Structures are given as structure tokens and as C-alpha cells.
Amino acid sequence: MSDEVILELPVFPLKNAVLFPYLGMPLAASRAVSISAIESAVATEEKEILVVAQRDATVQEPTRDGLFDVGTKAVIRRLAPVPTGGIQLFVQGVTRVRLHELTQEKPFLRAKFEPAPIALEEGAEVEALEREVKALGAKALSLAQPRAEIDIAQLVGDDGDRVRWLYVLASIMGLELSKAQELMATDNLADGLRLMHGYLQYEVQVLEVRSDIASKVQSEMTKQQREMLLRQQMRAIQDELGESDEQGAEVELLRERLDKAELPDDVRKEAERELKRLSRLPQASAETNVLRSYLELIVELPWNESSDALLDLEHARKVLDEDHLGLEDVKSRILEHLAVLKLNPDAKAPILLFVGPPGVGKTSLGKSIARAQDREFERMSLGGLHDEAELRGHRRTYIGAMPGRIIQALRRAKVNNPVLMLDEIDKLGRDFRGDPASAMLEILDPQQNDTFRDNYLDLPFDLSSVFFITTANTLDTIPRPLLDRMEVLSLTGYSEEEKLAIAKKYLLPRQLEQSGVTAEQCAIPDETLARVIRRYTREAGLRQLERVIGQIIRKVAVGFAKGSTEAITVSPDDLVEMLGPESFHLEKARKDLPPGVAAGLAWTPTGGDVLYIESILLPGGSGLTMTGQLGNVMQESARAAQSYLWAHSDEFEIDPERFRDTGVHLHVPAGAIPKDGPSAGITMATALASLYCGKPVRSDTAMTGEITITGLVLPIGGLKEKVLAARRADFKRIIAPRQNEVHLRDLPDDVREETEFIFVDHIDEVLRAAIPELCAVSKPAHKS
Amino acid sequence: MKYDPYEEIHGLDFSPSADVYRMPTGWVVKFDLAGVKPKDVRVEARGSVIRVVGVRRDQFVERGYRHHSMEISYSHFERTLHLPCVCEGATITTEYTDGLLIVTIEAGETGESNKRVR
Structure with missing residues (x-):
């Protein structure tokens, strides 16, 4: 183009878009520069204006440098004011122009320009390019809008104008500003086609990846959607038939929960099967409820959920010390277990049995063990439980069947490794309905309980991570095999x-x-x-x-x-x-005992106690009368003591005829409390010796120990409690079996230091230590 | 090379509406071209195609009026019609009345091609 066709027109600076020749575009003008440029253009006979894209859309008053060099001459076709200010207009791109200098900047831009239509070329290369671009364009369009089935040829019109075709395609593709402007700037068709080819290729790739992703997502969705759709249809059909949909909704809800729950495969299979059955059952059926609660149980059980047990030994120690004073044995056992778990996370949880009198803190200790390890805590009382089904559940065929207490506790705990406390295991009952203790055998055996099968659940459940703690007041009523499975930790009474x-x-x-x-x-x-x-x-x-x-x-x-x-x-x-008045009279050490009375020590579940054994002679009577609610063992041990003395009467200078001619009455206060056990043996022997000799027993001395008929002193239990009781009653000397000497270490230091202990092997030693006046007469009868 | 605005705008213009009538002797085509000066219109015939191109100028701007809104299309227009006859060589007459351009095509001898009528 020669210089003589350089023309001049107002410029409309366009933000974020490019107006291609051949194409129409609605525009909105709100800037003063735009509005006055339009007004100036409209005020001419031909309504022509230059539309040139701005380099930076944020600039409000662009200069020459802010405009691209190539733009479009356009004709304003329509114009309408906007009520809120500004103008809406529709422009038709006419021809590509090259912008020269501005001839005016205020109040609007005017620029010199020369028309620069894109150069048409013929030839095989352009032809090839064109076909390629057309094919790619069709592909891109079909990918972008698969449903629309846009035909480019149709859009463009089949008049064979390649330039127009190129620009229309560019505008359909919605090229971003920089690409569109680059296309605008190309001077000949071949370059334009090449550029377009590049854009289209990129676009097609992006679209292909996008549709790839979409189709992948879709194929994953399809199965679920299909099922959902079918179910919805089924529901619609049921609605139509007047069948209530409540059940369907419920099944649906259960299914959702089932899908969310983490179930082992076999459990899931079983659950799905039952769910299917449920969905087919009529709602009125009695079995519906049964099935529903069964499925709810499956969903709620913590098959795989476990809480992260806290293995911080120091923290555990702190918590245990905070909650309970003393109880060293138990605390160190818990810490040992935590240490083991730290080294071997799969170690089986121990099964502990806390045995001790009521109120010593067994249950609360369980709670703080759970707290120390940051585990869930569940407790249930086995006291009075006499039905095996309570523990292991009823089979689902029974009406009102329920899962056993163990499974229920786990359901409440929501994790499979809680601390589960089974209180009062010594009070398990047993009758014709079954023996719960035997069911406990399975539950408490670490070798078996990883596949615990509740009758109701009828699926194996792993109990091996559960930390079982049982409590009992006494070991006597716990069956041996059960006891054998547990680690017994005894919590004695407190001093x-x-x-x-x-x-x-x-x-x-x-x-x-x-x-x-x-x-x-x-x-x-x-x-x-x-x-x-x-x-x-x-x-x-x-x-x-x-x-x-x-x-x-x-x-x-x-x-x-x-x-x-x-x-x-x-x-x-x-x-x-x-x-009010003091509730308990404390058996204080009596002063100046008459002959025939000796202080013994007894163990009771509430701790130790002092027990005086009183005896008197019954002249003219015969035999041994015993009162004070004495048990068989105790009575026998009294006879043994008497027989020993009789047999050794010469050693103690007792007239043997007194044994034959005189009766003895032996009484143990307080008379209302039943007493039993062999540990009063040496006390009774001492009392009887004192009675027959007529010499009193030392009043500051208490004693305990079993006696044999040959005079040996056998060890007893509960020394700690007995010593504490003796000390409470102000006894200074305690006679105890030699073999119990080891138990001294259980005693507090002050007690050990302030009390004189006399450990004995033979009754002679007892008598010599207890009855001072006897020492003179008796001669040692045994060789130690 | 002279800049020819008619060539440049090929295919981009607004199209005036047109009615086509059949006559015993030929065809009449009526174009809606209000406000167009006869000197700004050109009618071409080539084969069976008749083409009308031109410019509608907004003469009101000379009076100093300013647009508030605009719905009439100005500037270049073009309309191409395919007729079921051969226009080339036919006698073509044009008449401009009441804003309508009436083109009459009467069959005749084959004459010079690309007849220009003004």
C-alpha cells in the first residue's frame, strides 16, 4: 500500500479483546476517551472508527505506546445509550489496518492508519495448511462442544474466503488476547494459518486431556450412578404401587453407613447379604427389626478402628501417681506392659486380675490405667451374672436376641483396644442356663480371643487388643482354669x-x-x-x-x-x-491378762484385727467346749493345740490328769462374728498352756501362726494386715512363723523399726517368748 | 494503486432487504434502500447473479445533529441475488423512487458483460 492512502479516524481503545475484520462485536463504552471517539465517529457520514486493542487493560487513558500496531477499521452499526451512563454499540470489523502516529490525544484519540489487508497466497503449501487447520478446527470444536455439532463450514459460509474463515475460527476458539493479537499482526495468510495451526494443536491437546479426565471420572462414577438410578427407579415403582418407601430409605441409609464403615472383607460380604435380605423383606415382618439391629451392630462395631495407645512411660507414671497412692506392684506391672508394647507393638494385652477388699480402688485404678495410656475405658459388672448368653449373646433366631456384653461394650467404646474392666468376676453365678465362667475362659485366653465369636454376631471378632482388667474380692470362688488365665495382682487394704x-x-x-x-x-x-x-x-x-x-x-x-x-x-x-459415739471399739492391748488368755491376730477382708482367745477351766467337766462362732478349721486347730500340750505335759510340769478330769471352755470374742482359719493355732496353744500352768501371758505380745500336732509352727497369710492391726492396738511384740519373715519387707519402715518381731519354728519358742514364768520350768524339747 | 473502498469491503456490509417479482417479460427486483443517494449505488449483473453495492451516508451529520442512539445501518452495503434467469445480456434498467431501488431485468440479446448502470 502506498502512502497516499493513509487515512485518519478516531480510535476506540479495546480492552482484553481483539476485533477481527469480517466480524461483528458488541462493545460497551464508558470511558470518556471511548465515548467521545464514538461520538466523533458517528458524526461522520460513514460511521467508521478504528478499533485497536490496548496492551494493558488497566490503563484508562492509553497513549500510542499503549496500543498495538495492528487493529481493525470498523463501522458502527448500532448505538444505544445506557441509562446508567455510557454507550452500548455494535461494530462490524471491516479491514485490518496498520496504525501510524496519533494526531490527537484529547478528548479522544485520532490516528493515522493505512489499510493493510492480509496478503492472500495461493499454492500447495497454503492449501495443505488450510486443510490441516480445518480438520484440527473441526476436531477442537467437536471436543469443546461435543453436543453442539457445530459445522465450521456452516458458520463461515461457503464463499471460499479463506481470510474470513481464519478470523471466524479464531473468534470461535476464543483465543486469549496475546494469541489473538499475534494472529492479527500476521501479514500473510500462510503465516496466519501456521499460527492458527499451532494454537489449535495446543487447544486440541488440552481438550483431549480434559475429556480423558472427564471420561475416567465418568467411568468410575457410572457404576455407582447406575445403581443409584436403578434404586431410584425401584423406589418410584414402589411409590406407584403404594408400597411404603420407609423401608427402602432405611436400607439405603444402612447401605451408606456400610459403605463408609471399614469392615473386613468377610464381614462386608455377610453384611451385604443380610442387607439384601432386609431389602426384600416386607416391613411388617418380625425379622425386619432383627435384621436391622443386626446390621446396625455390624456397622457400629470397631472392626478396625483403634485408638493410638499412648506409650509415654513418664506420663503414665504421673497419671497413676496422681490418682492413687501406693499400690506399687500394680503400677509397675502397668509400666512394664507399656514398655513391652513400645518394643513390640503387637504384644498381646495382658489380662489382669485385681483382687482386694471393697473400696481399695480397684475400679478407679482401672480407669486411671486407661487414662495413663489414653485408651477408651469400658466397665461392666459380672456380679450376679448367671447366664452364659449374657456374655456371649443369644443366637439371632431367638426373639429379643441381643449381642453379649463384651460386644456391647466394644460397640460403646468405638475402638477395638479399650481397657475393658470386668468387675466382680468372683461373683459370677452358675445355674442350669449355663456357666458364664466357662464362657469367660474363651474371652480371656489371649491364644483364642482373636477370633471371639459372639452368638448373636456370628462373625469372628478380634479381642486380642483389648486390655482386660478383672476385679474380685476373693480368689476362692474363681474357677481354677479361669484364674490360671489371669495375672493376679492383689490390692491389700490400706494401713x-x-x-x-x-x-x-x-x-x-x-x-x-x-x-x-x-x-x-x-x-x-x-x-x-x-x-x-x-x-x-x-x-x-x-x-x-x-x-x-x-x-x-x-x-x-x-x-x-x-x-x-x-x-x-x-x-x-x-x-x-x-x-455421735464412736462406732467401733478397738480391741486394745489388755493389761494384766489372767492365765488362759492370749492375744492373737486375725486377717479379715477389711484388714487385720486383734483377737483375744479366752479359756477357763471347768472343774469336774470334761472335754473342750468352744464358742464364738468358730469354724471347723479353727476348732481342729484348738484340739491340735490341746493334744500337743497333753502329750508334752511333763515338759511344762502340768498334771496330765487335769486334761482328763477337767473340762476347758475356750471362747473367742466378739461372739457374733464368725471366725475360721488355722492361724490362731499357736495363740490357742499359748492360751491353753497358760491356763493349765496358771501363769499369765505377756500382755504386750500378740501372735499368729499355725500349729501342727508335733509342735511345728507353719506360715500364715496376711502378715502385713495382722502386724498393722497389732500396732494399732499398741502391741510391742509380735510372734510370727519364721517362714513369714520375708514378708517384713511389705511393711512400712516405721512399723518395722518400732515393733519387736520374734520369728519362731516351734511352739516351744512361742511359749517361752509369750509366758515368761514358763521359761523357768520348761526345758527345750526340740532341737532347732 | 488507487484505494477502492468498494473492493475492500466485499462481504462485510449490511444487506438491504429485497423483493423479487416475476413479470411476463422478465424480472423486477426491489431493494429497500431508503436514504441512499442514487449516485452512491451501483448495480452489477454477471451470469444469473445480480449484485447491488453502495454506501448509505448519514446526511444529518451535516446539520450538526448528534446521535443519541442509532439503529439504521450506514456505510457500505451489498446485496447479491441469484435469479432464475441469465441477467447477462439482458436489458437492465434502474429506477429510484421513495427510497426504493427498482431494478427491471428484461430478457434480450446477449450484450456486453458486466453492464454497469448508473
Whole structure:
């Protein structure tokens, strides 16, 4: 083109778009530069304007540098004002132009330009390019809009104008600004086609990947969608038939939950089968409910969920110490187990049995074991349970069948490794319906319980991660095979000192808090607590003690509630007024015992106790009369003691005829309490020896030990409790079997130091130590 | 080379509406071309195709009026019609009345091709 055709027109700066020649485009003008350019263009006879893209869309008043060099001359076809200001217009691109300098910048841009239509070329290369671009264009369009079935030829018109065709394709493809402008800038058709070819290729690739992704997603979806669709249709049919849809919805809900739950494969299979059955059952059927609760159970059971057990030994130690004082054996066992778990995460959880009197904290210890390891805690009482089905469930064929307690507990715990506490295992019953203890055998055997089969569930469930803790008050009623499976840890009663410490640390603060009284308002000194422990409670555990402390605090609270503001210190002497007369008479060491009386020591579930054995001669009577609710063992041990003395009467200078001619009455107070056991053997022997000789027993001495008919002293149990009881009653000397000497280590240091222990092998030693005056006459009869 | 606006705008213009009538002697084509000066219209016939090109100029701008809105298309127009007859060589007359361009085609001897009528 020569210079003489350089023309001049107003310029419309276009943001974010390119107007191609041959194409129409609606525009909106709101900028002053645009509006006045349009006004100027419309004010000419031919309504022509230059539409040139802006390089930067954020510039409001572009200069020459802000415009591209190639634009389009266009004719304004339509014009309408916008009520909110600005103008809407429709322009028709006419020809490609090359922009020269601006001749005006205000109030609108005017520029010189020369028409620069794209150069047409003929030839094989252009022809080839064109065909290729057409094919690619058709592909791109079909990929982008598969449904629309756009035919390019149809869009463009078949008049063979290749340039127009190129621009129409470019505008359909929605090229981004830089690409579109690049296409605008090409001077000849071949270059334009090449450029377009590149764009299309890229576009086709992107579209192919996109449709690839879409089809993959779709094929995954299709199966589910199909099922869903079919179900919906089924529901529609049921609706149509007037069959209620409630059941369908419920089945659907169950199915969703089933899909979400993490089930082992065999369980899932079974569940799916039952679900299918459920969906076919009429709703009124009795079995529907059964099936439904069964499926709910399957869904809710923690087949694979487990909580991450915390294996922090120090944390565990801290928690255990926080909650319980003493109980070293149990605590160290728990820590050992945690240590093992740390080294071998698959180690089987131990099965522990806590045995001890009521109120010593067995149950709460279980709770704090769970807390120490950050496990879930579930507890159930086996007390009075006499039906095996309670543990293992009923078969589903029974009406009202339920899963067993173990499975129920796991369902509640929601994890498969909780601490499961089975309380009162010694109180399991047994009758014609079955023997729950035998069912426990399976549950508590680590070798078997990984495939525990509940009758109701009828699927194997792995219990091997469950940390079982059982509790019992006594081992006597637990069947041997069951006992054999558990690790017995005994929690003996607390000593007075321990009780005092626990009362101060736990019970008192807890009761204060419950009554809303502050520690400043109500002080209970140690002497008072000690008296409460001795005189108002008699137990191995702490429940009664806690109750009495609560009672004291409530009495104090009454005062505050009445308006008193004075802080109160409860002295030991206030107790009678507050709690009434002392509830328990403590067997104190009696002073100046008459001949025939000796102090023994007894073990009771509530701790030790002092037991006086009293005997008197019955002149003219005969035999041995025993009273005081003595059990068989105890009576036999009394006879053994008497026989020994009779046999050795010469050694003790007792007239043997007294055994024959005189009766003896032996009584053990308090008469209302049944007593049994062999450990009073040496005490009875001592009492009888003292009686026959007429010489008293030392009043500061208490004793315990079993006696044989040949005078040997056999070991006894419960030494710790017995010693603590003796100390409470102010005995300074204790005679005990030699073989029990090892148990001294269980005793608190102060008790060990302040008490004189005499360990014996033979009754002679007992008698010499207990009856001082006998020493003179008796001669050692046995060789030690 | 002279810049020829008619060549440049091929295929881009607005198309005026047209009616085609059949006459015993030939054809009449009526174009809706209000506001177009006869000197700005050109009628061409080639084969069976008749083509009308031209420019509609907005003469009101000379009076200093300014558009508030615009719906009439100005600038170049073009309309090509295929007729069921051969126009080439036919006698073509044009008449411009009341804003309508009436083109009459009467069959005749084959004359010069690409007849230009003004």
C-alpha cells in the first residue's frame, strides 16, 4: 500500500479483546476517551472508527505506546445509550489496518492508519495448511462442544474466503488476547494459518486431556450412578404401587453407613447379604427389626478402628501417681506392659486380675490405667451374672436376641483396644442356663480371643487388643482354669498411715469441693482424721471413711449456711458431738491378762484385727467346749493345740490328769462374728498352756501362726494386715512363723523399726517368748 | 494503486432487504434502500447473479445533529441475488423512487458483460 492512502479516524481503545475484520462485536463504552471517539465517529457520514486493542487493560487513558500496531477499521452499526451512563454499540470489523502516529490525544484519540489487508497466497503449501487447520478446527470444536455439532463450514459460509474463515475460527476458539493479537499482526495468510495451526494443536491437546479426565471420572462414577438410578427407579415403582418407601430409605441409609464403615472383607460380604435380605423383606415382618439391629451392630462395631495407645512411660507414671497412692506392684506391672508394647507393638494385652477388699480402688485404678495410656475405658459388672448368653449373646433366631456384653461394650467404646474392666468376676453365678465362667475362659485366653465369636454376631471378632482388667474380692470362688488365665495382682487394704495420707490428699479435698466449703473455712487436722479412721470406720477400703469425712464437713457447712463466718478447726474431741459415739471399739492391748488368755491376730477382708482367745477351766467337766462362732478349721486347730500340750505335759510340769478330769471352755470374742482359719493355732496353744500352768501371758505380745500336732509352727497369710492391726492396738511384740519373715519387707519402715518381731519354728519358742514364768520350768524339747 | 473502498469491503456490509417479482417479460427486483443517494449505488449483473453495492451516508451529520442512539445501518452495503434467469445480456434498467431501488431485468440479446448502470 502506498502512502497516499493513509487515512485518519478516531480510535476506540479495546480492552482484553481483539476485533477481527469480517466480524461483528458488541462493545460497551464508558470511558470518556471511548465515548467521545464514538461520538466523533458517528458524526461522520460513514460511521467508521478504528478499533485497536490496548496492551494493558488497566490503563484508562492509553497513549500510542499503549496500543498495538495492528487493529481493525470498523463501522458502527448500532448505538444505544445506557441509562446508567455510557454507550452500548455494535461494530462490524471491516479491514485490518496498520496504525501510524496519533494526531490527537484529547478528548479522544485520532490516528493515522493505512489499510493493510492480509496478503492472500495461493499454492500447495497454503492449501495443505488450510486443510490441516480445518480438520484440527473441526476436531477442537467437536471436543469443546461435543453436543453442539457445530459445522465450521456452516458458520463461515461457503464463499471460499479463506481470510474470513481464519478470523471466524479464531473468534470461535476464543483465543486469549496475546494469541489473538499475534494472529492479527500476521501479514500473510500462510503465516496466519501456521499460527492458527499451532494454537489449535495446543487447544486440541488440552481438550483431549480434559475429556480423558472427564471420561475416567465418568467411568468410575457410572457404576455407582447406575445403581443409584436403578434404586431410584425401584423406589418410584414402589411409590406407584403404594408400597411404603420407609423401608427402602432405611436400607439405603444402612447401605451408606456400610459403605463408609471399614469392615473386613468377610464381614462386608455377610453384611451385604443380610442387607439384601432386609431389602426384600416386607416391613411388617418380625425379622425386619432383627435384621436391622443386626446390621446396625455390624456397622457400629470397631472392626478396625483403634485408638493410638499412648506409650509415654513418664506420663503414665504421673497419671497413676496422681490418682492413687501406693499400690506399687500394680503400677509397675502397668509400666512394664507399656514398655513391652513400645518394643513390640503387637504384644498381646495382658489380662489382669485385681483382687482386694471393697473400696481399695480397684475400679478407679482401672480407669486411671486407661487414662495413663489414653485408651477408651469400658466397665461392666459380672456380679450376679448367671447366664452364659449374657456374655456371649443369644443366637439371632431367638426373639429379643441381643449381642453379649463384651460386644456391647466394644460397640460403646468405638475402638477395638479399650481397657475393658470386668468387675466382680468372683461373683459370677452358675445355674442350669449355663456357666458364664466357662464362657469367660474363651474371652480371656489371649491364644483364642482373636477370633471371639459372639452368638448373636456370628462373625469372628478380634479381642486380642483389648486390655482386660478383672476385679474380685476373693480368689476362692474363681474357677481354677479361669484364674490360671489371669495375672493376679492383689490390692491389700490400706494401713492407717496410708488411709491418712489418702484422706488428706484425695478424700478431704473432694468432699470439701462437693459441700462448697473451702479448705480455709474448715480445717481437719491429722489427729482428727486418725481418730475418724480408727473409731468411726473399720474397713480395708476407704468408702466409709469418705462418707464420714463428708458428714463432718456437712455439719460444718450447716454452721456457715446459718451465717457464721468463723473458720472452724475440727478437733478430735468435737467428733463425738458431730458423729455421735464412736462406732467401733478397738480391741486394745489388755493389761494384766489372767492365765488362759492370749492375744492373737486375725486377717479379715477389711484388714487385720486383734483377737483375744479366752479359756477357763471347768472343774469336774470334761472335754473342750468352744464358742464364738468358730469354724471347723479353727476348732481342729484348738484340739491340735490341746493334744500337743497333753502329750508334752511333763515338759511344762502340768498334771496330765487335769486334761482328763477337767473340762476347758475356750471362747473367742466378739461372739457374733464368725471366725475360721488355722492361724490362731499357736495363740490357742499359748492360751491353753497358760491356763493349765496358771501363769499369765505377756500382755504386750500378740501372735499368729499355725500349729501342727508335733509342735511345728507353719506360715500364715496376711502378715502385713495382722502386724498393722497389732500396732494399732499398741502391741510391742509380735510372734510370727519364721517362714513369714520375708514378708517384713511389705511393711512400712516405721512399723518395722518400732515393733519387736520374734520369728519362731516351734511352739516351744512361742511359749517361752509369750509366758515368761514358763521359761523357768520348761526345758527345750526340740532341737532347732 | 488507487484505494477502492468498494473492493475492500466485499462481504462485510449490511444487506438491504429485497423483493423479487416475476413479470411476463422478465424480472423486477426491489431493494429497500431508503436514504441512499442514487449516485452512491451501483448495480452489477454477471451470469444469473445480480449484485447491488453502495454506501448509505448519514446526511444529518451535516446539520450538526448528534446521535443519541442509532439503529439504521450506514456505510457500505451489498446485496447479491441469484435469479432464475441469465441477467447477462439482458436489458437492465434502474429506477429510484421513495427510497426504493427498482431494478427491471428484461430478457434480450446477449450484450456486453458486466453492464454497469448508473
